[in-house]
Amino acid sequence: MKTLRHSLLLVLCFITVITLSHCSDDGNDDMMEEEFVDLSDPNALTDALAVTGATVVVGTPPAPSTDPAAPSISDPDDAFGVQGGELQLGLDLTSGDASGVYLQIPGADSYFDIPASAFTSGRGVGDEPQFSLALPDNIEPGEFCVDLCVYDAENRVSNIVRVCITVGELGGANSEFLVGIWNVTKIVNVYDGMTETEVIGEEQVETYNESIVCADGQTFEEVEITESETTDFIMLTFSANGALRLQSDGETTYLDYQNSTCEDIQYTTETYSDDWDGAWSYEDGIKRLVLILNAIEDGEEDQEVVDLTISVNGNTMTAVQDYGDGEVDTITLVKQ
Numbered sequence: 001m002k003t004l005r006h007s008l009l010l011v012l013c014f015i016t017v018i019t020l021s022h023c024s025d026d027g028n029d030d031m032m033e034e035e036f037v038d039l040s041d042p043n044a045l046t047d048a049l050a051v052t053g054a055t056v057v058v059g060t061p062p063a064p065s066t067d068p069a070a071p072s073i074s075d076p077d078d079a080f081g082v083q084g085g086e087l088q089l090g091l092d093l094t095s096g097d098a099s100g101v102y103l104q105i106p107g108a109d110s111y112f113d114i115p116a117s118a119f120t121s122g123r124g125v126g127d128e129p130q131f132s133l134a135l136p137d138n139i140e141p142g143e144f145c146v147d148l149c150v151y152d153a154e155n156r157v158s159n160i161v162r163v164c165i166t167v168g169e170l171g172g173a174n175s176e177f178l179v180g181i182w183n184v185t186k187i188v189n190v191y192d193g194m195t196e197t198e199v200i201g202e203e204q205v206e207t208y209n210e211s212i213v214c215a216d217g218q219t220f221e222e223v224e225i226t227e228s229e230t231t232d233f234i235m236l237t238f239s240a241n242g243a244l245r246l247q248s249d250g251e252t253t254y255l256d257y258q259n260s261t262c263e264d265i266q267y268t269t270e271t272y273s274d275d276w277d278g279a280w281s282y283e284d285g286i287k288r289l290v291l292i293l294n295a296i297e298d299g300e301e302d303q304e305v306v307d308l309t310i311s312v313n314g315n316t317m318t319a320v321q322d323y324g325d326g327e328v329d330t331i332t333l334v335k336q
Contacts (some may be wrong), residue, residue, distance in 0.1 A: 036140040042108035050134040051119025061102035070156035073097025078164045090130040098129040098150040141169040145167040166187030168281030170242025175282040182333040184234035191327040203230045214262040221262035227254045
């Protein structure tokens with residue numbers, strides 16, 4: 001499922017979505033709107049957000065330090081979350097170390113002081129200090145931004161970066177057509193002027209030459225290697241409350257380089273079976289479908305976000321993911 005994982009499951013920087021069921025009475029729409037957390041009110045947002053392990057401090061964070069030994073961070077990508085979801089924000093630490101993070105919504109009268117003890121990972125260069133930010137289930141859809149900086153053990157403060165977070169509505173207006181089970185039938189990946197097509201259920205075979213050490217342990221010989229991969233099925237289940245489930249099975253056979261000699265090529269065959277939950281959000285005006293999947297890779301939990309533009313013809317959906325620089329995935333799904 002190598003092609004699928006690279007096409008369906010992009011890395012950005014999120015963890016653990018909590019999907020919630022929303023109920024409303026037609027007669028109570030005005031009341032429900034009044035209860036939404038207003039994205040344009042920084043103090044209301046500060047009160048509504050929950051940052052694990054953080055302390056809320058009145059005022060503004062300390063200014064960036066002029067000391068050249070102060071830590072430094074690079075501009076991060078913007079983020080996507082859903083109502084009632086929990087997302088993971090990460091910072092790329094380019095120098096120094098991080099003993100904590102300051103987070104403030106522009107214009108707010110207070111800020112969050114997030115100590116390193118609340119990080120889910122990363123404190124030094126080469127790591128990514130990450131922390132958890134929970135969105136309330138009554139936050140209105142739209143976008144808001146947060147200003148972030150890190151501080152070290154000597155309380156030296158880094159530069160400030162801004163991350164804008166798009167909040168999607170669980171499910172979404174005019175999204176009833178999505179509810180149900182969809183099977184992925186084909187994935188076409190275009191990159192560097194080349195096109196690769198994976199048909200689900202069909203064996204994908206790759207043959208190439210590799211230099212392999214011979215039995216004497218001294219000489220090498222170039223031999224032909226044949227690896228294969230078959231994705232048996234990929235099934236996405238969309239629930240009306242915005243919950244999502246992805247199931248897939250497959251098998252891959254690849255070169256066992258360590259145990260091979262040029263006279264005796266060894267292969268390893270592995271099977272996989274994924275069953276992930278998550279959430280989905282659909283924006284009808286621009287036909288945008290965002291999938292947030294709680295993935296488990298190599299025994300570790302992570303979250304993958306897939307941002308798609310879709311079109312539907314009968315029971316067939318075409319979903320396009322454009323990575324930029326000419327790389328595009330086109331995924332075909334058929335509804336059961």
